[in-house]
Amino acid sequence: EQARDAVGFLDADALQVHVNPAQELVMPEGDRDFSGWLDRLSDIVDGVDVPVVVKEVGFGLSARSVAEVVARGVRTIDVSGRGGTNFIDIENRRRKKQEYAYLSGWGQTAAECLLDLQGSPVMLPRDVCEGEPVQVLASGGVSTPLDVVRALSLGASAVGVSGHFLHVLMTDGLDTLIDEITEWIAQVRTLMTLLGAASVAELRQVDVLVTGTTAEFARLRGVDLEGLARRHS
Numbered sequence: 001e002q003a004r005d006a007v008g009f010l011d012a013d014a015l016q017v018h019v020n021p022a023q024e025l026v027m028p029e030g031d032r033d034f035s036g037w038l039d040r041l042s043d044i045v046d047g048v049d050v051p052v053v054v055k056e057v058g059f060g061l062s063a064r065s066v067a068e069v070v071a072r073g074v075r076t077i078d079v080s081g082r083g084g085t086n087f088i089d090i091e092n093r094r095r096k097k098q099e100y101a102y103l104s105g106w107g108q109t110a111a112e113c114l115l116d117l118q119g120s121p122v123m124l125p126r127d128v129c130e131g132e133p134v135q136v137l138a139s140g141g142v143s144t145p146l147d148v149v150r151a152l153s154l155g156a157s158a159v160g161v162s163g164h165f166l167h168v169l170m171t172d173g174l175d176t177l178i179d180e181i182t183e184w185i186a187q188v189r190t191l192m193t194l195l196g197a198a199s200v201a202e203l204r205q206v207d208v209l210v211t212g213t214t215a216e217f218a219r220l221r222g223v224d225l226e227g228l229a230r231r232h233s
Contacts (some may be wrong), residue, residue: 116160
């Protein structure tokens with residue numbers, strides 16, 4: 001009922017549901033019981049006439065979590081990985097002892113989430129689940145046009161930016177923000193040209209070399225990094 005009211009009040013084209021257990025658990029007055037969240041999600045999907053988007057709030061979604069959400073009828077997921085706004089840090093500062101400081105690095109980056117999904121065939125945007133495409137959005141820690149291109153090359157249908165653009169808006173105003181977004185679009189095109197990709201579809205076929213801690217994560221999750229590095233050949 002709340003979901004239907006929200007859609008009706010706003011004449012919304014979609015409804016986004018935030019999944020935020022890490023934030024709630026560190027929040028002093030937050031929820032502690034998540035046992036029925038998937039059932040409630042199913043009810044929302046069945047109860048509204050617009051697409052439902054499930055979004056993490058900055059700690060990422062594993063392939064298993066995405067699969068559980070897709071099984072409930074959701075066809076658009078925003079992995080929203082670690083690296084942007086950190087709600088564990090924010091909520092921990094509200095605690096008297098700030099005892100959860102050791103969790104400040106909790107979660108997966110957007111790139112790690114997208115790599116995790118490489119081994120799950122129904123998750124990629126070009127694949128089909130029960131006749132409907134599953135779209136994966138990437139956000140969380142996106143601060144440059146290169147981050148956008150990286151995410152698109154790893155299968156994201158679209159990329160979200162909040163912190164950087166909000167900072168530009170608050171410090172320099174709307175006109176400067178519009179200029180910044182326009183410049184980002186131009187730079188994404190520049191990077192795609194450097195990679196020989198005339199479209200996002202072609203971008204998903206370029207070679208991707210994953211190194212460092214991200215590569216270690218991907219190997220432990222069984223991702224074929226050698227295959228990613230030789231996609232074009």
